[in-house]
Amino acid sequence: xxxxxxxxxxxxxxxxxxxxxxxxxxxxxxxxxxxxxxxxxxxxxxxxxxxxxxxxxxxxxxxxxxxxxxxxxxxxxxxxxxxxxxxxxxxxxxxxxxxxxxxxxxxxxxxxxxxxxxxxxxxxxxxxxxxxxxxxxxxxxxxxxxxxxxxxxxxxxxxxxxxxxxxxxxxxxxxxxxxxxxxxxxxxxxxxxxxxxxxxxxxxxxxxxxxxxxxxxxxxxxxxxxxxxxxx
Amino acid sequence: xxxxxxxxxxxxxxxxxxxxxxxxxxxxxxxxxxxxxxxxxxxxxxxxxxxxxxxxxxxxxxxxxxxxxxxxxxxxxxxxxxxxxxxxxxxxxxxxxxxxxxxxxxxxxxxxxxxxxxxxxxxxxxxxxxxxxxxxxxxxxxxxxxxxxxxxxxxxxxxxxxxxxxxxxxxxxxxxxxxxxxxxxxxxxxxxxxxxxxxxxxxxxxxxxxxxxxxxxxxxxxxxxxxxxxxxxxxxxxxxxxxxxxxxxxxxxxxxxxxxxxxxxxxxxxxxxxxxxxxxxxxxxxxxxxxxxxxxxxxxxxxxxxxxxxxxxxxxxxxxxxxxxxxxxxxxxxxxxxxxxxxxxxxxxxxxxxxxxxxxxxxxxxxxxxxxxxxxxxxxxxxxxxxxxxxxxxxxxxxxxxxxxxxxxx
Numbered sequence: 304x305x306x307x308x309x310x311x312x313x314x315x316x317x318x319x320x321x322x323x324x325x326x327x328x329x330x331x332x333x334x335x336x337x338x339x340x341x342x343x344x345x346x347x348x349x350x351x352x353x354x355x356x357x358x359x360x361x362x363x364x365x366x367x368x369x370x371x372x373x374x375x376x377x378x379x380x381x382x383x384x385x386x387x388x389x390x391x392x393x394x395x396x397x398x399x400x401x402x403x404x405x406x407x408x409x410x411x412x413x414x415x416x417x418x419x420x421x422x423x424x425x426x427x428x429x430x431x432x433x434x435x436x437x438x439x440x441x442x443x444x445x446x447x448x449x450x451x452x453x454x455x456x457x458x459x460x461x462x463x464x465x466x467x468x469x470x471x472x473x474x475x476x477x478x479x480x481x482x483x484x485x486x487x488x489x490x491x492x493x494x495x496x497x498x499x500x501x502x503x504x505x506x507x508x509x510x511x512x513x514x515x516x517x518x519x520x521x522x523x524x525x526x527x528x529x530x531x532x533x534x535x
Numbered sequence: 536x537x538x539x540x541x542x543x544x545x546x547x548x549x550x551x552x553x554x555x556x557x558x559x560x561x562x563x564x565x566x567x568x569x570x571x572x573x574x575x576x577x578x579x580x581x582x583x584x585x586x587x588x589x590x591x592x593x594x595x596x597x598x599x600x601x602x603x604x605x606x607x608x609x610x611x612x613x614x615x616x617x618x619x620x621x622x623x624x625x626x627x628x629x630x631x632x633x634x635x636x637x638x639x640x641x642x643x644x645x646x647x648x649x650x651x652x653x654x655x656x657x658x659x660x661x662x663x664x665x666x667x668x669x670x671x672x673x674x675x676x677x678x679x680x681x682x683x684x685x686x687x688x689x690x691x692x693x694x695x696x697x698x699x700x701x702x703x704x705x706x707x708x709x710x711x712x713x714x715x716x717x718x719x720x721x722x723x724x725x726x727x728x729x730x731x732x733x734x735x736x737x738x739x740x741x742x743x744x745x746x747x748x749x750x751x752x753x754x755x756x757x758x759x760x761x762x763x764x765x766x767x768x769x770x771x772x773x774x775x776x777x778x779x780x781x782x783x784x785x786x787x788x789x790x791x792x793x794x795x796x797x798x799x800x801x802x803x804x805x806x807x808x809x810x811x812x813x814x815x816x817x818x819x820x821x822x823x824x825x826x827x828x829x830x831x832x833x834x835x836x837x838x839x840x841x842x843x844x845x846x847x848x849x850x851x852x853x854x855x856x857x858x859x860x861x862x863x864x865x866x867x868x869x870x871x872x873x874x875x876x877x878x879x880x881x882x883x884x885x886x887x888x889x890x891x892x893x894x895x896x897x898x899x900x901x902x903x904x905x906x907x908x909x910x911x912x913x914x915x916x917x918x919x920x921x922x923x924x925x926x927x928x929x930x931x932x933x934x935x936x937x938x939x940x941x942x943x944x945x
Contacts, residue, residue, distance in 0.1 A: 376593075417937065422930040433923040437910075440918040444551035449591065450913050526552065
């Protein structure tokens with residue numbers, strides 16, 4: 304029963320994300336044609352913002368896991384680190400992809416190397432990619448865990464920088480849509496769809512993290528069994 | 536009472552997925568030779584590397600001459616008196632000459648001695664000026680061994696000598712000479728921690744360390760050699776810088792790696808961008824002129840590749856005298872590339888921009904190098920995809936270009 308929990312939550316998250324996409328394309332109110340160069344492209348925000356929200360949750364899990372391993376030598380911490388990096392990579396790529404679609408339509412370019420938030424978020428995703436690929440390239444051991452946990456701890460510095468980037472150095476990136484004062488207010492229907500999106504992505508992250516932690520736990524068990532067999 | 540030179544207190548070290556050393560306690564006093572002779576995989580090299588401060592500790596601390604070297608809280612200090620070190624994997628850079636590696640070990644220990652008699656003694660005199668990479672495995676081992684024991688003959692103060700399998704690959708005659716030299720070192724008061732499988736050393740060890748217990752060796756032979764005075768000469772300073780400069784001059788590795796990357800970038804820019812269309816008052820101009828220097832820095836420090844040979848990086852890290860780098864060459868190459876780019880686009884040479892180009896290459900190289908060093912503890916550091924993180928440098932580069940434009944430097 305417990306084994307199916309992660310899959311069920313993950314499936315629920317996928318359904319929610321699909322529903323959000325459908326509502327964004329078919330139900331969300333249109334925005335003023337004067338406010339945007341490409342008003343229809345704005346619908347991608349219902350995917351982009353919740354994906355970014357979920358990515359920050361994943362990076363938070365990565366940070367806590369890294370700290371737990373680094374300072375407490377907790378195996379649970381290492382499993383959280385691995386799960387956080389994988390979930391951060393998945394949701395980070397979703398955020399970047401959707402942002403690039405919008406950037407192409409609205410700015411005429413998919414990426415702006417001088418926009419601080421774009422770049423710091425891109426770096427977080429690159430960090431997650433490095434942690435996922437790097438871990439797979441190394442045998443599991445204290446050296447691997449220490450090194451990647453250190454990167455996880457330092458990388459988390461980028462999270463608050465990314466969050467405040469549009470407040471401090473707004474270049475092209477829009478300001479915050481939630482928690483950004485009057486300029487960021489949403490109308491009721493928009494807020495409901497965005498909330499469904501945020502909940503769906505959060506459920507997806509929880510499912511992803513639970514499943515990833517279970518896989519890492521099984522990998523650790525397999526390795527200890529192999530070591531026991533080596534000694535026979 | 537004899538002074539305690541080396542002390543490992545309640546040390547626990549993990550390697551891979553297992554605890555290799557658990558609550559280890561070991562003290563070496565003046566004039567002691569402690570032999571680690573456990574079977575393979577028992578942690579002999581781990582004890583040597585821990586005593587050299589190379590491995591992070593889970594618990595406990597390591598002290599040299601009663602001063603902290605490293606502890607489990609991550610504190611690490613440079614030893615006041617340098618120690619001799621022979622690592623299991625030699626620790627020599629292949630592009631160094633035999634005499635250079637041995638002189639480095641001596642300079643780090645604060646004085647030189649005449650090395651020719653030692654090279655002759657171990658039949659290496661005719662190889663003195665050869666590159667370490669050109670030696671056979673046994674000869675390279677002799678160089679590594681000499682770099683580990685000769686600091687014990689420098690000055691009058693006793694030192695710690697950490698020797699991991701110094702006799703591996705040595706013939707019987709060389710082993711006998713080493714045995715004799717260990718007796719001489721012992722007479723000078725040096726404390727020697729020795730890991731070896733060779734039974735020859737059972738006779739010279741004052742103590743055996745077996746299964747976490749230090750036991751006096753009843754069968755130890757008394758030294759019969761008499762104490763000889765060896766004249767200590769003046770050491771040469773800046774060991775790390777000197778090595779960096781010499782290796783770069785000899786191998787031209789920074790030119791070959793970073794310079795070529797910069798030149799290729801310049802070639803691509805010249806092929807794609809119409810020089811008559813570049814307006815130096817717009818933001819792209821400074822970015823364009825600095826691109827080759829930036830690309831050169833992104834290649835990283837070729838010295839790191841050289842240091843990965845025979846685990847030379849560990850040898851340099853253990854001595855805590857700085858790790859050789861290519862910053863000076865990067866500065867020159869970056870400046871040159873920036874000047875060439877400006878000339879290539881028919882722009883007036885800007886001294887400020889040329890200087891910024893040089894600093895940009897050095898700084899970029901330093902950051903990439905720091906990333907690579909951060910993964911050097913991994914089992915497979917080159918497979919760790921660390922270059923994925925180099926895009927971190929694009930935003931600072933863009934902000935630098937913006938600043939140059941705002942400052943009207945061009």
